[in-house]
Amino acid sequence: MININAIHKSFGDVEVLKGVSLTVAKGEVVCLIGPSGSGKSTVLRCINGLESYDQGSITINDRQVDVASKDINDLRTQVGMVFQRFNLFPHRTVVENVMEGPIFVKNEPRETAHANAIALLEKVGLGDKVEAYPQQLSGGQQQRVAIARALAMQPEAILFDEPTSALDPELVGDVLTVMRDLANEGMTMVVVTHEMGFAKEVADRVCFLYGGQIVESGDAHTLLTQPSHERTQDFLRRVLNH
Amino acid sequence: MEFSDITAFLPILLKGALITVQITIGALLLSTLLGLLLALMKLSPVRALSLTAGTFINVVRGLPIIVQLFYIYFVLPELGIQLSAFQASIIGLGVAYSAYQAENFRAGIEAIEAGQIEAARSIGMKSKLIMRRVVLPQAIRIALPPYGNTAVMILKDSSLASTITVAEMTRAGQLIAASTFQNTTVYTLVALLYLCLSLPLIFGVNRLERYFGKSAKGGNS
Numbered sequence A: 001m002i003n004i005n006a007i008h009k010s011f012g013d014v015e016v017l018k019g020v021s022l023t024v025a026k027g028e029v030v031c032l033i034g035p036s037g038s039g040k041s042t043v044l045r046c047i048n049g050l051e052s053y054d055q056g057s058i059t060i061n062d063r064q065v066d067v068a069s070k071d072i073n074d075l076r077t078q079v080g081m082v083f084q085r086f087n088l089f090p091h092r093t094v095v096e097n098v099m100e101g102p103i104f105v106k107n108e109p110r111e112t113a114h115a116n117a118i119a120l121l122e123k124v125g126l127g128d129k130v131e132a133y134p135q136q137l138s139g140g141q142q143q144r145v146a147i148a149r150a151l152a153m154q155p156e157a158i159l160f161d162e163p164t165s166a167l168d169p170e171l172v173g174d175v176l177t178v179m180r181d182l183a184n185e186g187m188t189m190v191v192v193t194h195e196m197g198f199a200k201e202v203a204d205r206v207c208f209l210y211g212g213q214i215v216e217s218g219d220a221h222t223l224l225t226q227p228s229h230e231r232t233q234d235f236l237r238r239v240l241n242h
Numbered sequence B: 001m002e003f004s005d006i007t008a009f010l011p012i013l014l015k016g017a018l019i020t021v022q023i024t025i026g027a028l029l030l031s032t033l034l035g036l037l038l039a040l041m042k043l044s045p046v047r048a049l050s051l052t053a054g055t056f057i058n059v060v061r062g063l064p065i066i067v068q069l070f071y072i073y074f075v076l077p078e079l080g081i082q083l084s085a086f087q088a089s090i091i092g093l094g095v096a097y098s099a100y101q102a103e104n105f106r107a108g109i110e111a112i113e114a115g116q117i118e119a120a121r122s123i124g125m126k127s128k129l130i131m132r133r134v135v136l137p138q139a140i141r142i143a144l145p146p147y148g149n150t151a152v153m154i155l156k157d158s159s160l161a162s163t164i165t166v167a168e169m170t171r172a173g174q175l176i177a178a179s180t181f182q183n184t185t186v187y188t189l190v191a192l193l194y195l196c197l198s199l200p201l202i203f204g205v206n207r208l209e210r211y212f213g214k215s216a217k218g219g220n221s
Ligand SMILES: Nc1ncnc2c1ncn2[C@@H]1O[C@H](COP(=O)(O)OP(=O)(O)OP(=O)(O)O)[C@@H](O)[C@H]1O
Pocket: A011, A016, A034, A035, A036, A037, A038, A039, A040, A041, A042, A043
């Protein structure tokens, strides 16, 4: 459903993506790993048009992703995104954060949106926090609200950009549990992560990004335990010894 | 200071106070609209817009308000634009304060983290909707205390309208004092009346500030 074909992207003179290709089938979970600055976030941001790309093409269900086009907003409703720093709206309560998109983008009636939002919040384990403000929640709880906010748009895929990197270690588990459940329900997911355990267990495929290129990709278990490329071996050795 | 003086002066001063209030409200509204427009222009990616707004803001901030008033009241008629003294005072103060308002609003808008705007875009919100639902509600909370202070300053500076013959409160006081020589009584009354207008405004701002301060931190509201 997501089809990335040889995209290139430069910031000024620096080319940060040098021909990245990636296909994600419906229901597939793909993890992107790689060192800092390798272009992981940029790939994700290109997929939902937060960033433009210079060459190549990206399609979602055969629709071209084009930042300048009129229907980019419509495409974005089909691909949710969860950020490292949660990015909740601090002036709205938890349930209002989740209802915002359905009401104001999809024009759902308020009651429907509210009922769905409550159901989603219960699903991510926050049924008792619906009227709280984001600042009253822990990082892990905020991230689960952000996941519920993305789910409320009923997207066909969700992109996660290091969703647990800003969390205290003891809060990581709850967020990963929610993500694992989503994967088991058949959600299409592209996850940038440093959680190798999660990648090994949940991902169908892992891609190793280095210097703006995918140098190796393959089934999660093989890539993480027997990487064939030297750079991948290096990288894994370093993160696993952490 | 005699009681009979007070009862004689007060109605005249109150009439002036009414005009003071009208000028203040008029100038506040004008400066708000113009200030918001200038702030949005200044933040615009279109360079011509941001440059125009920036230049306008600097010029207006660099001029004494009284000179701006004289310009509008005495010079514009020579260019064929006739304004009553009352209109000129509202426009002069409104334009002068729009520059300060613009800077307030801009600071409020810029304080919103880029991440929130990205999150809003990622659920398909268009820029206008993001402005209305994400940026402005938060910017208003941030800009509200300086906004209240601006209102107080406009109230006080509305006395400048006396220099272009508007019979607002200060001018009314001057006229009474000139004809009765009761300077102490007249100007004490004028000062007290200004305080009657400004102190509630100041307290109101303080209260709002506390209220928003709480709910922004997510207090149990
Ligand atoms: N808006 C931008 N302007 C200029 N350069 C940028 C911008 N965004 C990213 N870059 C550069 O592009 C490169 C790739 O960045 P990207 O954020 O995609 O890396 P990443 O793999 O996500 O790294 P990290 O693990 O640190 O998040 C980096 O060198 C970064 O400095």
